[in-house]
Each structure stands twice: as structure tokens, then as C-alpha cells.
Amino acid sequence: MICLGIETSCDETALALTRQGRLLAAVLASQIDLHAIFGGVVPELASREHQRFIGPLFDELLRRAQICPQDIDLIAVTRGPGLLGSLLIGTAFAKGLALSLGKPIIGVNHLHAHLLAAGLDPNRDQRLEFPALGLVVSGGHTEIYRMDSPWQFSRLGRTLDDAAGETFDKVGHALGLPYPAGRALNELAQKALSPIASLPRPYIDNDNLDFSFSGLKTAAINLAHEFGISATVKEQNKLASFSLAFNEAIACTLREKTKRALNRHPDISTLYLAGGVAANSIIRAELTDLMRNRKGSMFAPDLSLCGDNAAMIAYAGWLLHKHGMRHNLDFEAIPRGRPIPDDFISCSSADNLR
Ligand code: KG4
Numbered sequence: 001m002i003c004l005g006i007e008t009s010c011d012e013t014a015l016a017l018t019r020q021g022r023l024l025a026a027v028l029a030s031q032i033d034l035h036a037i038f039g040g041v042v043p044e045l046a047s048r049e050h051q052r053f054i055g056p057l058f059d060e061l062l063r064r065a066q067i068c069p070q071d072i073d074l075i076a077v078t079r080g081p082g083l084l085g086s087l088l089i090g091t092a093f094a095k096g097l098a099l100s101l102g103k104p105i106i107g108v109n110h111l112h113a114h115l116l117a118a119g120l121d122p123n124r125d126q127r128l129e130f131p132a133l134g135l136v137v138s139g140g141h142t143e144i145y146r147m148d149s150p151w152q153f154s155r156l157g158r159t160l161d162d163a164a165g166e167t168f169d170k171v172g173h174a175l176g177l178p179y180p181a182g183r184a185l186n187e188l189a190q191k192a193l194s195p196i197a198s199l200p201r202p203y204i205d206n207d208n209l210d211f212s213f214s215g216l217k218t219a220a221i222n223l224a225h226e227f228g229i230s231a232t233v234k235e236q237n238k239l240a241s242f243s244l245a246f247n248e249a250i251a252c253t254l255r256e257k258t259k260r261a262l263n264r265h266p267d268i269s270t271l272y273l274a275g276g277v278a279a280n281s282i283i284r285a286e287l288t289d290l291m292r293n294r295k296g297s298m299f300a301p302d303l304s305l306c307g308d309n310a311a312m313i314a315y316a317g318w319l320l321h322k323h324g325m326r327h328n329l330d331f332e333a334i335p336r337g338r339p340i341p342d343d344f345i346s347c348s349s350a351d352n353l354r
Pocket residue numbers: 010137138139140141164165166168169180181182183186275276277278279280281306307308
């Protein structure tokens with residue numbers, strides 16, 4: 001079965017094809033350079049760029065995979081959470097295709113797709129293990145889930161303010177680094193011999209699984225001012241040591257809350273780490289170590305699949321469809337902040353697209 005995945009929830013217009021859950025081809029137009037001018041994503045500009053790119057990208061994808069539209073068996077599209085205007089471009093395009101080709105469609109939860117992306121790894125046997133713990137760390141989200149199957153997710157914790165990636169980006173912005181700053185701060189930290197100071201591990205002294213990174217953001221910016229650290233500072237080793245202190249504070253906080261979640265769910269020994277921040281080497285090492293100590297396993301997607309991409313949407317859509325799920329054409333795009341309804345219909349009961 002060939003599944004088309006469409007992702008337009010934020011600032012990447014991405015389309016991909018999977019065949020039996022294996023990546024066939026992918027195309028992506030990133031808007032990072034455009035939004036970097038404004039220091040963050042401008043929603044109206046994002047939707048206009050999706051509108052401009054989605055058609056030409058679809059043609060290019062078919063050309064690369066050497067298939068025609070009728071060869072597509074299933075259309076999977078991100079329905080949320082994300083920027084509403086951006087989501088609407090992707091879902092409208094997907095619905096138009098489904099209607100014209102007479103093919104089934106499925107709306108995919110972007111965060112669930114991030115977590116399921118570990119199953120796309122060509123070096124694994126494609127079998128995701130359940131129950132598992134899922135930690136999504138991205139520019140817009142920091143959430144912990146209990147995962148009982150590809151469609152049964154219970155949220156155990158979330159950030160109360162900034163997401164982990166947002167914290168990287170805002171601290172980077174204060175230092176004068178270009179948006180998004182996560183990767184640069186990670187690479188700087190890798191060059192440091194020791195952290196410049198110990199930053200607080202935020203929102204740990206409580207008994208819940210939520211996160212709060214805004215206090216760490218302020219503490220990090222204050223520390224940078226105190227030591228006169230910026231992107232242009234002559235002593236680059238000071239910038240690197242600062243970056244290490246900051247990366248460690250985020251990594252230790254994620255470790256602590258993940259450990260707490262695992263203690264509360266002793267039947268779980270598998271951790272899936274996902275989202276753009278899952279590319280962070282210090283966080284990956286910290287969580288790998290946590291799981292090794294507990295005789296469990298940590299899986300994170302290949303670096304190319306950590307950030308927003310359409311392969312994960314195609315893969316998640318294919319997994320759900322394999323288990324008998326789909327949507328009619330009336331499913332809605334859901335913006336950030338609103339719960340995504342569990343409104344799949346069973347394939348057998350849906351004999352036409354309306
Ligand atoms: O998942 P993603 O591509 O988009 C959202 O859905 O948000 O994540 C983007 C985020 C940005 O905040 C970026 O700074 C962060 O991921 N990021 C990193 C690294 N690579 C990307 N943060 C820390 N370390 C990295 N290596």
C-alpha cells in the first residue's frame with residue numbers, strides 16, 4: 001500500500017510517500033529563513049508559503065517516486081495541533097485529492113506521529129513496542145504520554161509555559177543567535193570542557209509530570225548577562241561553557257520527569273523520544289543512560305526524522321489504517337490548545353468518502 005503523507009502544521013511544507021510503512025520518497029520546503037527575519041514563526045506568512053509550495057511539491061514528489069496520482073492508496077494529513085491557517089492548507093489539499101482520486105483519507109495527530117516515527121527506522125524490524133512512554137520535545141510542545149498502541153495515547157504531563165525547543169530558541173535569541181537556535185546551542189555545548197555554572201533544574205520539586213521552562217529561560221538569560229556572554233563574544237569558550245550549562249539543565253529536567261513517569265508505570269520499559277529537540281545529543285545521551293540503568297530501551301528517530309516531516313505522517317496514517325481506521329471528508333483541522341477528538345471511523349463502515 002502506498003500512503004501519501006502531508007505535513008503543514010507549522011513552518012515546513014512536507015510531503016512523503018511510504019510503501020508498506022517504508023519511506024519511498026520525500027520532499028520538503030522549509031520556511032526557516034523567512035521566519036528568521038522576524039525571530040519566530042509568523043502564522044499568516046506560514047499559510048501563504050504552504051499555499052505557494054504544496055502543489056509544486058506534490059508534482060515533484062510523484063516525479064521522484066515515478067508514480068502517478070492513481071497509484072496512491074491512502075492519504076494521511078496532519079490535522080493538528082498546529083497553526084490553524086497552515087493546517088487548513090494541508091487538510092484542504094488532502095481532501096481535494098481524496099475526493100478526486102476516490103481514495104481513503106485519515107487525519108493524523110502531529111504529536112502522535114512524532115512518537116511513532118521510531119518505527120520508520122529502516123534498521124529496526126518496524127515493530128513498535130507497547131506499552132511505552134513517549135516524550136515529545138519540540139518548538140511548540142513538551143509532553144509525556146503513556147502509549148498503549150499506535151492510537152491509544154494518554155497524556156501524563158505537559159509544559160505549563162514554554163516548550164523545550166522554544167526555550168532553546170528564546171535563550172539563543174537573547175544571545176544574538178539566529179532562529180531557531182537549538183542546534184547551534186547544542187553544537188556549542190559539544191565543544192565545552194565544563195559548564196560555566198549550574199543552572200536550576202526547573203519545576204522538579206513537586207510530585208507531578210508537568211514541565212515549566214520559563215524560569216530556566218530567565219535564569220539562563222541573567223547568567224549570560226552576568227558573564228557578558230553573547231553570540232559575538234570574543235571568548236568563544238565562555239559561550240560554549242554557557243551552552244553546556246543550559247543544555248544540561250534541560251536534559252536533567254527531562255530525565256527527572258521521565259524517571260518519575262517510569263516509576264509510576266512499572267510495566268513500561270521502552271521510551272520513545274521525538275520532536276525537533278530529540279536531535280539534541282546531550283538529551284539523547286541522558287535519556288539513553290536513564291533507560292540503560294533501568295534495563296530498558298530508548299528509541300529516537302534518525303536525526304533527519306526528528307523535526308517536522310511528512311514521512312512520519314504517512315507512516316502513522318498507514319499504521320492506523322492497517323488497524324481499520326480512517327476519516328470521512330468532514331474531519332476538522334484542530335489548532336494548538338484544543339484537544340484532538342478520537343473520531344476515526346472504521347474502514348468497513350465507511351463505504352464512501354462522504
Ligand atoms: O519538531 P520541530 O521541527 O517543530 C515543531 O513542531 O516545533 O522542532 C523545532 C525545534 C526548534 O525549537 C529547534 O530549535 C529545536 O527543535 N531543535 C533543537 C535541536 N535541533 C532542533 N533543540 C536542541 N538541540 C538540537 N540539536
